[in-house]
Amino acid sequence: MRIGMILDKTFPPDPRVENEAISLIEKGHEVFLFCLKYEEEKENEVVKGIQVKRYMSSKLLYKLSALVYTFPFYSAVMSKKIEHFLEFNEIDIIHIHDIQIAEAVFKANKKLKLKTTLDLHENRPEIMKFYPHLQQFPGKFLISSKKWKHKEEEFVKKATNVVVVTEEAKQELVHRVGKPSKNIVVVPNTVHKSYFEKAVFQPEIIEKYQSSFVLLYVGDTGLRRGLQTAIESISTLKNNIPSIKLVIVGSNTSDTILKNQVKNLGIEAYVDFEGWKNETLFPSYIKASAICISPLKRNLHHDTTYANKIFQYMSFAKPLIVSNAVSQQNIVEKAVAGLVHEAENTTDFSSKVLELYNNSTLQKELGENGKSFIENEFCWELASEKLIALYHN
Numbered sequence: 001m002r003i004g005m006i007l008d009k010t011f012p013p014d015p016r017v018e019n020e021a022i023s024l025i026e027k028g029h030e031v032f033l034f035c036l037k038y039e040e041e042k043e044n045e046v047v048k049g050i051q052v053k054r055y056m057s058s059k060l061l062y063k064l065s066a067l068v069y070t071f072p073f074y075s076a077v078m079s080k081k082i083e084h085f086l087e088f089n090e091i092d093i094i095h096i097h098d099i100q101i102a103e104a105v106f107k108a109n110k111k112l113k114l115k116t117t118l119d120l121h122e123n124r125p126e127i128m129k130f131y132p133h134l135q136q137f138p139g140k141f142l143i144s145s146k147k148w149k150h151k152e153e154e155f156v157k158k159a160t161n162v163v164v165v166t167e168e169a170k171q172e173l174v175h176r177v178g179k180p181s182k183n184i185v186v187v188p189n190t191v192h193k194s195y196f197e198k199a200v201f202q203p204e205i206i207e208k209y210q211s212s213f214v215l216l217y218v219g220d221t222g223l224r225r226g227l228q229t230a231i232e233s234i235s236t237l238k239n240n241i242p243s244i245k246l247v248i249v250g251s252n253t254s255d256t257i258l259k260n261q262v263k264n265l266g267i268e269a270y271v272d273f274e275g276w277k278n279e280t281l282f283p284s285y286i287k288a289s290a291i292c293i294s295p296l297k298r299n300l301h302h303d304t305t306y307a308n309k310i311f312q313y314m315s316f317a318k319p320l321i322v323s324n325a326v327s328q329q330n331i332v333e334k335a336v337a338g339l340v341h342e343a344e345n346t347t348d349f350s351s352k353v354l355e356l357y358n359n360s361t362l363q364k365e366l367g368e369n370g371k372s373f374i375e376n377e378f379c380w381e382l383a384s385e386k387l388i389a390l391y392h393n
Contacts, residue, residue: 001391002029002089003091003092003094003391004022004033004085004086004089004114005033005097006030006094006095006096006121006152007033007034007097007099007101008101009036009053010038011033011047011054016121016189017097018048019192020119020169020187020384021033021049021385022048022050022258023384023387024388025391029391030051032051032053032089032091034053034055036053036054037055037057038056038058038059040122043055051089052103055085061077061078066143067143068103068236069103069144069151069327070143070144075103075104075107076107077104078104078108079105079108080108082105082108083103083108083112083131088113088229089100093114093391094115096116096155097119098119098120098121098124099120099124100124100357102155102313103151103155103269106155109248113308115160116220117159117163117390118158118159118162119163120152120156120162120165122236122301123166123167123172123301123304124144124252125148125149126149126299126301127301128148129145130299130301147217148389153176155177156177157171157177157179160183162179162185163187163387164184164186164187164389165188165305166186166304166305168326168327168329168330169186169304169305170184170186172304187383187384187386187387188306188378189311190311190379190380191325191374192380192381193375193380195312196283196315196316199283200280200283200291203323205281205285205288206288209245209247209288209289210288212243212244213241213243213292213357214290215230215245215247215290215292216249216285216289216292216293216318217249217250217295218282218286218292218309219249219250219284219308220250220252221250221258222252222254223252223254223297224296225297225344226294226295226296226297227258227293227295228258229345230295230349231265232261232346233349234246234270235265237353238267240357241357244270244353245269247271247272247285247288247289249282249285250274250275250277251275255273259273286312290318290319290356290357291353292313293321294307294321294323295323295343295349296322296325297344298323298325298343302325302327303327304326304327310322310332311378313370315370315371316369319339319356319363319364319370320366321339321340321349321356322338322340322341323343324340324341324342335369335370335377336366338366339356
């Protein structure tokens with residue numbers, strides 16, 4: 001089958017797109033990827049077996065993409081490019097990556113009437129509510145998350161099948177949109193076996209923290225990620241755990257707020273802001289840690305998606321402390337891989353840290369449970385089977 005994937009940005013990189021495409025190629029399908037370019041790049045290139053077709057765009061179009069469901073210009077321009085892509089490459093079925101480009105795809109497909117798979121990487125209408133540029137003028141008045149939500153519902157109904165990242169996201173769509181459960185497939189973002197089996201560790205990182213009891217967080221550090229809860233807890237935990245160190249590997253434009261919080265609490269010696277690091281270094285930081293955390297704040301987006309970091313943590317047999325954002329709570333409890341705290345509750349977070357600190361046997365047991373879960377139930381090689389079955393059928 002000739003599968004036409006549609007992505008409204010440059011490629012590479014995009015781990016989800018790449019993982020899905022490679023898994024389908026390995027099962028005998030041909031995957032053609034429509035994507036964009038903003039400068040001189042090869043129009044046609046084979047990347048890991050993916051037949052990448054790049055279409056020229058502009059920075060103006062990029063900016064207008066945020067207004068795609070305010071003004072029709074972006075979809076009108078993109079639909080012509082996508083129609084060419086579909087016809088020229090004789091595509092059999094369309095796989096749409098997320099809703100920003102979806103309207104353009106459905107316009108391009110009016111004549112061809114190909115079957116479509118809508119792949120929702122996240123709950124975009126919900127997460128948009130937290131975008132800084134939508135909190136202020138002019139974005140606040142030009143971009144409506146409610147309109148995006150209506151569009152999402154429209155596209156979910158139009159699509160032949162829908163792919164989501166969690167079971168919770170599937171159930172939310174079934175109840176909100178009325179899409180039949182049989183037409184929604186769960187394909188989570190998780191790690192390949194090679195991620196932990198072939199990891200390369202950096203001795204200097206491990207040695208740096210060998211005398212510390214490390215609480216580790218990796219990834220985006222935006223305020224919705226809940227790090228203020230972890231930081232506040234350090235001000236009291238240091239009295240019970242003198243060697244404690246909160247290590248934050250990642251960055252966001254709001255980091256100034258986090259750093260000021262650390263300074264105001266006088267705990268600079270107990271918190272390391274490592275900044276953004278190449279993901280190849282994550283295994284070294286994870287290996288150097290005692291406990292790995294994901295203290296997400298609660299909202300509909302976080303309740304129906306996973307922070308992918310938890311699977312990275314588990315794959316190296318580290319015990320987790322996560323907030324009660326529904327999806328991550330359910331998966332951690334299913335794997336028996338960590339403890340759950342109430343979101344934004346510093347006292348509860350601290351108590352969970354102390355519970356693990358005072359019980360090294362529990363630390364090891366939860367860590368091993370998580371590793372076994374990834375290896376035997378939840379690595380990409382197993383998680384992708386439902387996607388493969390979707391196209392096989």
